[in-house]
Amino acid sequence: MQPTSTIERSTPLPAAIADDARYYEYSTAANPIGAGLTSKVPYHEFAPSLYADGPSRIVRLDLSAQLGSEGPATGPGLCASFIRVLADQRLTLDQTPTSQILYVQEGQGQLRQGDSLLPYATGDFLAFPGGLTPELLATETSRLYYVNDAPLLRYLGAKIEVARFNPTRYPAARAQAELARAAADSQASRRSRVSILLGNRHFPQTRTVTHVLWAMFGMVPPQSVQKPHRHQSIALDFIVQAPQGCYTLVGTEIDADGQILHPTRVDWVSGMAFVTPPGYWHAHYNTTDQPAHLIPIQDAGLQTWLRSLDIRFAS
16 A cells, blocks of 8 residues: 655745745856946945044944945955044953954053953054953053954854854064064075965864854055965954055066056055955065065955965965
């Protein structure tokens, strides 16, 4: 005897849900960025005057209107901010991201998150997860550069449930010593960059500061050029210190000699930030007799894990 089965009649979907379905002919939809349906990441500069003085506040470096994204965003998955906290005041940071990083341009104080209390001073890096609300307590008026991945979580409609790493401090003295060691290496002049990457023991495969974020502390030596390279992660570049005569060239193409065609020039100012869009070639120049320092922060932890970073260097 054959088993019988009963097919239940489905309840019709509400019209509003049924109307969500769409169908696209492949050639018109397979490259929505090229077709102008998905907005490109815009190039943009943010001046240090945005947080040079005034009250305690977070200044979002917001390009969400250009990106067509909900909420503050500097790139599709990242939001950068300038922060100013006056002495003896407190400032609450974001709770929703999976990954957050601070660079202390000046000042000192503490970061409190749950039971963790990290001191900070000029030149320190602090990396910390979301889930628990972080709070800055300044003992000296402070200016900081702040990047998190809240836009990524907002796009996914996701919330953090498990912190992937612990709040971590990278002291200025150690970071500067490691950078000096890299600069003094006999092979330094042959390398594409004089820099160090901040890492965390929980992410040995990506060797990044968090599972999403990548942070570099770099130096452009006097009278030197760091030749063009590109990658598919957005770069949120912060200039720590630069004498007049340092700049970046950014463009979409290079010629047969590895030079950027029709570039946009970004003249460096200490404390500024700028966006280098994914896939753009960029090169750094120092025409002075003093070193310059920069910090690119990217979503390259995530891109590396997805095997899609595709970093390339001009020959």
